[in-house]
Amino acid sequence: MIRFYWLLSFFVLVTASFAQTDDAATIQKIYNEALQNGQSYENLRFLTKEIGARLSGSPQAAAAVEWGRQVMDTLGLDRVYLQEVMVPHWVRGAREQGRILSQRSGAGQEVNLCALGNSIGTGPAGVVGEVVEVHGLEELDALGRAQLAGKIVFFNRPFDPALVNTFEAYGGAVDQRGGGASAAAQYGAVGVVVRSMTTRLDDVPHTGSLRYAADVPKIPAVAISTNDADRLSRQLTLEPDLKFYFETHCQMLDDVLSYNVIGEIKGTQFPNEVILVGGHLDSWDLGEGAHDDGAGCVQAMEVLRILKSLGIKPKHTIRAVLFMNEENGLRGGRKYAEVAQANREKHLVAIESDRGGFTPRGFETNASPAQLKRMQGWVTLLAPYGLHEMIAGGGGADIGPLEAQGTVLMEYLPDPQRYFDYHHTNIDTFEAVNRRELELGAAAMASLVYLLDRHGLGKAK
Amino acid sequence: MIRFYWLLSFFVLVTASFAQTDDAATIQKIYNEALQNGQSYENLRFLTKEIGARLSGSPQAAAAVEWGRQVMDTLGLDRVYLQEVMVPHWVRGAREQGRILSQRSGAGQEVNLCALGNSIGTGPAGVVGEVVEVHGLEELDALGRAQLAGKIVFFNRPFDPALVNTFEAYGGAVDQRGGGASAAAQYGAVGVVVRSMTTRLDDVPHTGSLRYAADVPKIPAVAISTNDADRLSRQLTLEPDLKFYFETHCQMLDDVLSYNVIGEIKGTQFPNEVILVGGHLDSWDLGEGAHDDGAGCVQAMEVLRILKSLGIKPKHTIRAVLFMNEENGLRGGRKYAEVAQANREKHLVAIESDRGGFTPRGFETNASPAQLKRMQGWVTLLAPYGLHEMIAGGGGADIGPLEAQGTVLMEYLPDPQRYFDYHHTNIDTFEAVNRRELELGAAAMASLVYLLDRHGLGKAK
Known part of the structure; x- marks a missing residue:
């Protein structure tokens, strides 16, 4: 009997070790894909240079919605759709x-x-x-x-x-x-x-x-x-x-019809359980909204592209959401949570990237201590890519309304030193974003999504 | 007797814990000083904008030597001096x-x-x-x-x-x-x-x-x-x-007389044992040599300024060295080691900053495994400031020649993603350096110097 337990422990250890090796290899592939074949930088160029600033209600915001839908349409996803939301329409004028x-x-x-x-x-x-x-x-x-x-x-x-x-x-x-x-x-x-x-x-x-x-x-x-x-x-x-x-x-003019842009890969085992990655599509009317939050949008879409390119078939549904109207109303985030509630969609985790396209540092989350501890166990896998921080904290603004439904919120943490140099200004332009830093952020989010999908969150208590 | 040992252990534990608290408080003061009263950014502005590119042998390199000496003269150091070195004089021409x-x-x-x-x-x-x-x-x-x-x-x-x-x-x-x-x-x-x-x-x-x-x-x-x-x-x-x-x-013209610029705070207990921080004063003739390596020079001087401002009296001699001719000859680094050898100066550790003024990640070192392990114990103190990496590796080019004298080499590791965007180009200008990232680097180096001075390196084996 003792021998049996010993063998069992050995088996568990070896399996755990294989899983770790396997995870390390997959994460390496995710980074290679992001850095060698990345599309996020070119997507950001188009969004910032061809469309530009896109405050809620503006013609540019409408163009950005159509752009987001079209980009997602090229990714071979299981579903791409727009979600209606009425947004405020503030204009700066002369x-x-x-x-x-x-x-x-x-x-x-x-x-x-x-x-x-x-x-x-x-x-x-x-x-x-x-x-x-x-x-x-x-x-x-x-x-x-x-x-x-x-x-x-x-x-x-x-x-x-x-x-x-x-x-x-x-x-x-x-x-x-x-x-x-x-x-x-x-x-x-x-x-x-x-x-x-x-x-x-x-x-x-x-x-x-x-x-x-x-x-x-x-x-x-x-x-x-x-x-x-x-x-x-x-x-x-x-x-x-x-x-x-x-x-x-x-x-302030009358409210305008706009949209959240949504794309997803259906889960093979738990299609009704969603892992969400997102950023917000609207920006202030100055500059080009490159760091805030063009970066988060192209990274969220890049997560789906990377998973598809590597042939990873997630167990849970992985959904990218480009939220509308984070900046002056949060209508998109509220509407999204409302619809999720009405449709009884279960969101396990929602991850937002809205701190700019800077070099990766880690993630913060409102997960339970036990869940956080499990995620901190992944840091050995992520540290080689500069991701050392897995800390307690809040989530992003857009995903906040999901909290009431029991969703674990997470926020991608790039290095914070330069963010407020550009935030809400006319110098938040494409040129202020470094290609590698942007791509590493997309890979960081894809790696986290992969680990969450594969290993789950563990107990909430 | 058992009780005595128990008491002793308790005493040691309490002392260690006080030391840790004490260290944490000092490091906090170092960061406050760097971020609230920092001089590194203004010094970099002068070096890059008023002097500019400063290839070895050029008039600008000579001006930079005089600038470095004058800046150090304002810091109330125990000694500021120039060290002669003949350097190559290559010119780009028409x-x-x-x-x-x-x-x-x-x-x-x-x-x-x-x-x-x-x-x-x-x-x-x-x-x-x-x-x-x-x-x-x-x-x-x-x-x-x-x-x-x-x-x-x-x-x-x-x-x-x-x-x-x-x-x-x-x-x-x-x-x-x-x-x-x-x-x-x-x-x-x-x-x-x-x-x-x-x-x-x-x-x-x-x-x-x-x-x-x-x-x-x-x-x-x-x-x-x-x-x-x-x-x-x-x-x-x-x-x-x-x-x-x-x-x-x-x-290539004839060699020219130039200088390493050196300033130091004498150690109170071990004045003949040196902890060196340095960068190189020369740059390529394109751009302004802001990241490479104006940043390292102003950070090295800032380390001394911070120690003086906080009234920290180091046990060992702390020396800042602005090396000449790293880029196309390494004559300054070689001469420095030669003179140290001739004068029987003992260099415990030499730390170089020559990877740009970017956000801090950590340090690498050629220290022994036991020494490295000791330094890794400091990471809990440094991680709140984004310093997670304390890894085995080499040192910088200028300090390399000291290795033969048994000096432990260390290199400051800022985030590496943007460095080669600017390296050796006409866009390596002051504007490419973020003030906070530069200042955090100076604070990182000052904190390491403080810990090395206070706790030593431990056994080389």
Whole structure:
């Protein structure tokens, strides 16, 4: 009997070891395919250079939907389809401008700015006012209506450069952009100027969405470049009563019909259990949306292409989703989860790539400790490809609504240092993406999908 | 007695745990200093933008020496000095050019090329000949004088894109650049054209040094861009007898007096034992030598600045060395080791940063397995900063000559994906360096120096 157990243990060990070797060989093939025959870079070129910026509701967003469908149609998938979703349609309009009006120098000094997404415009009259500089929303309560009514509030709390993870620095500053306008409006402010969301010091303004609170007047809001924010702050110490003028012509139009783009390989054993990989197809209207999130879209499609090319027949259904409207509404992500719920589709795992096409570092997930531990066991297989991190964390925005259905969320983590150099700007272009870094990201996601499909997630508890 | 041992173990454990906490706190301070008050980026700006390219023997190299000395003079070090070294003085000369001479199309098609470093020039007459394309030096023996005499040999073996580490791909291709000219000349070839050393497909030629064998005629050699290499190869299949023309005006002048730039903080306990951090001050004459190796120089100096700023008084002498002439002679590295030997200086460890200012991955070292194991124990301290790799490998070129004196060599490993996009080209400029990635590299090196100084290397066996 003892001998029997011994033999059994031996058998289990050998099998485990074979599985590991087998996995290593498959992952090597996945990387070879991505690096030798990769299509993600050429797909990104087309999306960014031939279509370009594609804000929800724009003609370019419609073109991107058709492009995504056509690219997936070439992959020999089992199903490619569009999923209807109504999206907001915000437009930037005519030339935006802003000036520091110094009574000392006499002349207005032009600054680099852009309207925040979803903001109302000032119209041709613009808005002008004295400037109150603050470093956080909580300062407004102390200032109150007495000091804020009729003023322009300037939110100037910078990213904390000491945070190694730039996404933490973003998280520590972005409430100014998202909630600053309504917070200032409740004390009678007439406009808001926000320091751009980046650690970099340069002349590039960063847009991004704001959310108006329901019961407060809507006031126009713009982001100015970090160099201009520093300049404005310096000048305010010399001349506290200087004025700032800005003019924007943005407006929110009626909702527009758009689509999530979906393609899938049916699972051989569990066709009703889905492993999802995705990115978002919409982008801001500045630049080309290359890192945010053209990269995630072409990587998600590349995962399917790689599996097909290698003849891997997954046990579970593997689905690539290009979500619409992540940037200013999240309608695509919400609609997707709603339909999944209605159709009783079971999503085991959803993996999002929405942190740019940079060199791979790993993944984060909201999986249970036991599941995370199992995935951490895969790091020995992934470390040779630079994937050392398998950590607890959230998932991406688009897949978030699936969490309520018990889906394990995962987010691809490329290196975060350069992301906020480009995020929501006119320099987020194809040229800012390195081919190999993009391809390695696609291979990383394909490898994770392969391991999840083959070995499963394990117990949720 | 048992109780005594128990207490002792407890004491050791507690001490070790305090040490770890203490180390973690110091490393956090090092990173805060690098990211909040870093000087490396501004120093790099000056070196690249105000001085620029600085090939050994050039006036710019002399200016860079004086700049390095002056920057170190501001750091409050115990000693800053120059070390004389005679360096080669190769100059590129007037405009270089090359053309594919197609008898079909009638016209010459211009290609993007540059002379390889140390090459002789063609002079105004240029060199012209039919082209023999090969993919490796070994193919020349089979072709022999019969097929190579009077010809231009075109070395066109590309980087292997499937290698995740681009330095391995470089190692697999660079013999064509380094040894191709003499290998071809021994069979009577009149010139050499080499595919640029990069995975990227673009129009940028990459220079780099060649070595002429002693007993073979010297023939001129150039690198052409990867796009042009693909074009030339395609046209050769259509028109095998097409000719190629190129003209270069480079030449090797007499040796010039130059300097290694050295600064140090004296050790409090072991002033005669040195921990060295370094990069090389010279660069190729194209571009600005930002990643190669302005980054390594400013990082080495930043290590000393950070230690001084934090009031860390190292036990061993910490020395920053800006080596001269890594690119086309290694005279600085050789001279440094020679002087160290003559002065009986003991170098415990030498750490080089010469793989660009990219996001940190870790270090490699030729240390003994026991020493490596000790250093791998530090990875838990370093991983929060993205430093997961502590692996066996070589050291950098400049520190190599110290190996014979028993010095442990280490090389800083930033992420390798983008390095060969810029290496030895006119696009290796300041703009290609990300501030945070550069600063994180300096902090990585400072943290390693701190740990080495505090805990030592352990046994060499």
